[in-house]
Amino acid sequence: xxAPKVSVIDYGMGNIWSVISALKYLGVETEFVSSPKKIxxxxxxxxxxxxxxxxxxxxxxSRGIDQAIMAALQNNNAxxxxxxxxxxxxxxxxxxxxxxxxxxLISNGVExxxxxxxxxxxxxxxxxxxxxxxxxxxxxxxxxxxxxFYFTHSYRMLVESLECQYATCNHGIxxxxxxxxxxxxxxxxxxxxxxxxxxxxxxNFLQKG
Amino acid sequence: MLKKRVIFTxxxxxxSFMLSRNFRLQKVGNLNWLKKNYNFSKIAxxxxxxxxxDVTRGNxxxxxxxxxxxxLTEECFVPIAAGGGIRTLEQAQNLxxxxxxxxxxxxxxxxxxxxxxxxxxxxxxxxxxATVDAKKNGDNYSVWIDNGTVELExxxxxxxxxxxxxxxxxxxxxxxxxxxxxQGYELELLSSIPKSFPIPVILAGGAGKYKHLAEGLLDNRVxxxxxxxxxxxxxxxxxxxxxxxxxxxxxxxxxxxxxxxELSGFFTNKKANACQIKLTKNGE
Numbered sequence: 001x002x003a004p005k006v007s008v009i010d011y012g013m014g015n016i017w018s019v020i021s022a023l024k025y026l027g028v029e030t031e032f033v034s035s036p037k038k039i040x041x042x043x044x045x046x047x048x049x050x051x052x053x054x055x056x057x058x059x060x061x062s063r064g065i066d067q068a069i070m071a072a073l074q075n076n077n078a079x080x081x082x083x084x085x086x087x088x089x090x091x092x093x094x095x096x097x098x099x100x101x102x103x104x105l106i107s108n109g110v111e112x113x114x115x116x117x118x119x120x121x122x123x124x125x126x127x128x129x130x131x132x133x134x135x136x137x138x139x140x141x142x143x144x145x146x147x148x149f150y151f152t153h154s155y156r157m158l159v160e161s162l163e164c165q166y167a168t169c170n171h172g173i174x175x176x177x178x179x180x181x182x183x184x185x186x187x188x189x190x191x192x193x194x195x196x197x198x199x200x201x202x203x204n205f206l207q208k209g
Numbered sequence: 210m211l212k213k214r215v216i217f218t219x220x221x222x223x224x225s226f227m228l229s230r231n232f233r234l235q236k237v238g239n240l241n242w243l244k245k246n247y248n249f250s251k252i253a254x255x256x257x258x259x260x261x262x263d264v265t266r267g268n269x270x271x272x273x274x275x276x277x278x279x280x281l282t283e284e285c286f287v288p289i290a291a292g293g294g295i296r297t298l299e300q301a302q303n304l305x306x307x308x309x310x311x312x313x314x315x316x317x318x319x320x321x322x323x324x325x326x327x328x329x330x331x332x333x334x335x336x337x338x339a340t341v342d343a344k345k346n347g348d349n350y351s352v353w354i355d356n357g358t359v360e361l362e363x364x365x366x367x368x369x370x371x372x373x374x375x376x377x378x379x380x381x382x383x384x385x386x387x388x389x390x391x392q393g394y395e396l397e398l399l400s401s402i403p404k405s406f407p408i409p410v411i412l413a414g415g416a417g418k419y420k421h422l423a424e425g426l427l428d429n430r431v432x433x434x435x436x437x438x439x440x441x442x443x444x445x446x447x448x449x450x451x452x453x454x455x456x457x458x459x460x461x462x463x464x465x466x467x468x469x470x471e472l473s474g475f476f477t478n479k480k481a482n483a484c485q486i487k488l489t490k491n492g493e
Contacts, residue, residue, distance in 0.1 A: 003476040017308040021283045027477030051333075122407075124335045126378065127211040128257060128462035148212060148462035150288060152310075152335050170210075193288050193310070195254060196464035199472045206476065 004206050007033040007042035009069075011059040013085060014050030022192035026203055036068035043078050044206060045069065049085035053094030053110060053155065056085050057102065066103055073105075079183040080105075081205045084153060087178075087186030091157055105184050108157045108176065117173035124154040125171040131178065131189070133167035139180040139204045140167060147197045149177070149189035157188065212462045213426050214257035214433035215451065216411060219243075221277060221293070223265045228439060230389030232342075232357040234264060237439055240277055247439065250284040254466045255447035259285050260338070260381070260435065262313060263293030264356065271300065275307035282308035290338050296320075298327045305332055311378065315340045316354040319361060322375055329376030338411075339372055340381040341365070343398055350401055357385055365401040377408055381435065384414035391417025391441055399430045409433070417441050419453040426459045 006023055008016055010032040023030045023046075033039050047069070049056055060066045072078035082090045082105075090105040095112065102110070113123050130146040149169075156175035159168055164181040168174045169188070177188040178201075185205055191198035220227040220234065226243055227234045243249045253259065261281065263274045278291050291304045292313025301312045301324075312332075317324055318339055329337055342357050343350040343365045350365035361368065369380070382402075384395035394415045402410065409432035412425045416436040425434035436442060442450055454461055 015305065015308065015310055017279060017282055018286070018289075018310075021308075022286055024283065025286070025473055027474040124333065124378075125211075126335045126409075127214065129211055142468075144463070144465070148464065150462075152288075152333075154333075190288075193286060194464075195286050195462075196466065196469040196472070198286055199469055203472060203475055 003028055004044050004208075005029045005031070005042075006044040006046060006206065007031055007039065008046045008048065009039065009065060009086075010034045011049070011056070011063060011065055013056050013059060014048060016048050018190070018192040019046060019048050019083065022199060022202055026199060026206070028206060034063060034065070036064040039065060039068035040071045040076065042072055043076065045072060045078055045080040047080060047082040047086035047089065049083070049089070050152070051085055053085065053088055053096040053102070054098070054100040056089050057094070057100050060089065060103075069103065073183060077183065079205070079208065080185065082186040083192070084188060084190060087188055088155060088157060090184065090186050094155065096155060106162065106179065106181060106186070108160060108162060110155050110157050112155050113172060119172055121172040124152060125156075126152045128194070129169050129171065129189075131167045131169045133165070133178070135165060138165050139178060139185055139201060140165065141204050142200050143197055149187075149191065149194040149197055149201075151177070151189045153188060210460065212257070212460050213431075214411075215255075215422060215447065215454070215461065216258045216260055216433050216435040217252060217256045217447070218260040218262060218413065218435050218437035219281075220262055220264045220437055221274060222263075223267070223270060224273060224277075226439065227264065228389060229264070229437060232385055232388060234266075240280060244284070248444070249281070251445070252442075252447055253285040253287070254464075254469055255445070255451060256287060257462055258287050258433070259289045260313060261289065261291045261309070263291075265293070266356065269294050271303065275303060278304065279308045292338070292340075296324070298324055298331070301328045302331070305336065311336045311338050313338045313340055313381065315342065318372055318375065318377075319354050325375050325377065333378075334376035335378040337377050338379045338381055339375075339377045340383055341368065341372075342383050342385050343401075344385040345395075350398060353385060365398070366403060369401065369406060370403050373403065373407055379409045379411055379432075381411045381413055387415025389438060390415055391438065393417065393421040394425045394434070396424060396428065399428060402430055406430075411435050413437070419450045422450055423454055423457045423459065426454060427457065
């Protein structure tokens with residue numbers, strides 16, 4: 001099997017070493033990319049990130065990475081995985097520090113967990129939690145039912161009007177924790193910090209299908 | 210529902226990993242020893258989180274410590290917290306940019322809480338773990354800083370109350386009396402936790418057997434238990450401990466370790482050297 005080459009997008013948002021380590025473990029060639037040109041030429045893109053939605057979008061735009069991602073998807077048939085903030089940025093908007101438009105790769109928006117939803121649960125939602133997926137194929141191939149993944153976030157995307165393969169997690173409310181829509185994938189959890197389940201998930205992403 | 214956690218703590222002293230007993234340190238081996246002889250990657254697949262503390266008593270070589278952290282992330286796919294001697298925002302940033310997800314602070318909380326606020330502002334409160342070192346003192350517990358050498362004029366309950374006003378993600382509550390003894394956690398420490406304390410608690414100090422981990426986790430005031438003893442849960446000891454804990458109906462995250470071995474080097478058909486996991490008994 002030809003080992004895929006993966007470009008991990010470096011835009012100054014959070015710990016990206018762990019993503020690289022997990023990819024290396026799988027035997028994948030990896031590189032950090034930040035130039036739009038390199039991103040446009042990539043076949044596999046990972047958009048990681050921890051932190052604020054508005055700052056994340058600002059960083060992507062000021063570096064021309066938002067356009068480069070679109071170009072890679074449209075012209076190069078690239079596959080992309082957004083992790084944590086990276087997945088949130090794929091949504092249509094975020095509400096942290098006022099409303100900010102996202103990349104709009106999926107139509108859902110990103111909002112803070114509400115007090116009504118949370119009841120006794122706390123934010124941030126930090127730790128291992130179980131996910132449920134609609135079908136055990138694609139991104140979710142080979143994962144146990146109710147697989148455990150590591151989360152750390154305060155904002156969430158709801159499932160509303162999503163027609164694709166997806167998984168949900170419950171923290172006061174059922175929220176969207178992963179999806180696969182053609183070449184566009186996202187994970188609210190951190191597969192690179194979720195032991196075997198995360199490695200299976202990353203492997204699935206890298207198997208073009 | 211969030212799972213409870215088993216945390217492994219590595220004590221680092223200028224290139225070596227250490228055993229601690231009542232805060233007295235003993236050298237065990239270097240990074241190479243940890244990876245090759247100790248088979249760290251196997252341990253790493255049996256834990257929910259890793260904490261690496263630089264307990265160097267003399268001058269710290271921070272760059273060297275950061276390199277050690279990065280090297281450990283190569284075979285550890287869980288959240289990593291690192292700390293020891295953090296006094297400035299910049300030191301915290303350096304750790305958070307070399308592979309750790311959280312920083313661990315102790316003396317800084319007392320000496321300069323403003324820096325704690327700055328770290329939380331930049332990285333979020335979930336990235337701050339506060340260790341609290343406590344020692345029995347009559348009917349109460351005293352709190353110590355500076356590697357357990359300086360006693361604060363405040364008891365444990367008062368201290369926990371005070372730090373609950375800071376943006377802290379977790380409290381690592383460590384018994385200095387039980388540290389490294391293997392006699393079990395000092396569960397009495399938990400009665401000093403104020404009512405409706407808003408911060409998750411990691412209980413540390415004294416775990417020697419599976420049942421000690423269970424005793425900690427079965428208490429509803431405890432979110433996670435930690436052990437820093439390199440030899441109490443050697444080989445597949447931690448994995449067996451997890452099985453035991455699950456039998457006690459403690460809610461822990463689950464994954465298949467054998468599958469992880471199969472995934473090593475999946476795309477190259479050859480195992481990544483540093484990450485090899487031996488499932489056979491390994492000199493136990």
